[in-house]
Amino acid sequence: MSSKLDMVALSSILDIGGEMRCRFFPRLGEEDGGTMSASFQEKSTWIKLAAMVACMGLYFVIAVQMLTNGVRDFGAFGLIFMQMTVLMVVVLAAGHGVVAALGRQEAPDERDRLISCKANHRSSWVLAVGVCCGLAGLALSVDAVWVAHGLLLSLVLAEVLHDILRLVSFRRGV
Amino acid sequence: MGRNTHIPRLGVTNHIHLLRSGRGGMTQQELADRVGVSRQTVNAIEGGKYLPSLEVAFRIAMVFERRVDEVFLCAVIDDSSSIPKR
Numbered sequence: 001m002s003s004k005l006d007m008v009a010l011s012s013i014l015d016i017g018g019e020m021r022c023r024f025f026p027r028l029g030e031e032d033g034g035t036m037s038a039s040f041q042e043k044s045t046w047i048k049l050a051a052m053v054a055c056m057g058l059y060f061v062i063a064v065q066m067l068t069n070g071v072r073d074f075g076a077f078g079l080i081f082m083q084m085t086v087l088m089v090v091v092l093a094a095g096h097g098v099v100a101a102l103g104r105q106e107a108p109d110e111r112d113r114l115i116s117c118k119a120n121h122r123s124s125w126v127l128a129v130g131v132c133c134g135l136a137g138l139a140l141s142v143d144a145v146w147v148a149h150g151l152l153l154s155l156v157l158a159e160v161l162h163d164i165l166r167l168v169s170f171r172r173g174v
Numbered sequence: 175m176g177r178n179t180h181i182p183r184l185g186v187t188n189h190i191h192l193l194r195s196g197r198g199g200m201t202q203q204e205l206a207d208r209v210g211v212s213r214q215t216v217n218a219i220e221g222g223k224y225l226p227s228l229e230v231a232f233r234i235a236m237v238f239e240r241r242v243d244e245v246f247l248c249a250v251i252d253d254s255s256s257i258p259k260r
Contacts, residue, residue, distance in 0.1 A: 038214075039212045039213070039214040040212075041212070042214070106212050109210070109211040109212050109215050110211065110215075110226070110227055110230060111211065111212070111214075111215040111218060111224050112215075170214070172223075173218060173221075173223030173224055174218075174223070174224050
């Protein structure tokens, strides 16, 4: 009984975003008189975005503190990065497990692939800018640790933008 | 042929909602399962937010046992646009 209640509570929590978004985009809530719940792919994108922002955000907060304290050892950064990566994988696995248990798991269809392709196309410039800045940093003899973190930041920002663009397209159309 | 060719813009609508109602209230999920896409994709197609591929359009038409042009309709919405031809 308790576990059933927990599942209902989790289900309602996961769908709060969908309910709120349907208020802003009422035409998309026309599923046979009900509201339009998010697809598996959309929920997956929300989980990925949340995990990425939380784990990588935490990493960069720690990394900036270390950099300002004069730490330049790649090993120290690498250890924290590995820990955050493992934490992110655990959060992703747990999140997807819960979503798959609460609803039906669907493979991406042609619309999902088109949305992903367009989001990728529109977000790739962030990584390109990051790489160019990294090259410029190397040419200007900027510390390699700063350059590496600049490159990593551009990669993370490109992924975050990619996920945000996907979420917008899921709701507003391709 | 000139360098600029007038190509009219087309708006595509569909009768999927009507056809579903005519099938004893077929749900979007039922249609999605038979076509092989997600319910959200059917919802987006119905609402005009997404134009499906030819394959999906044909599959939808086959579910309703209609021709594609009986399910999807197109109309000229603006014939003043000029699209440069490369």
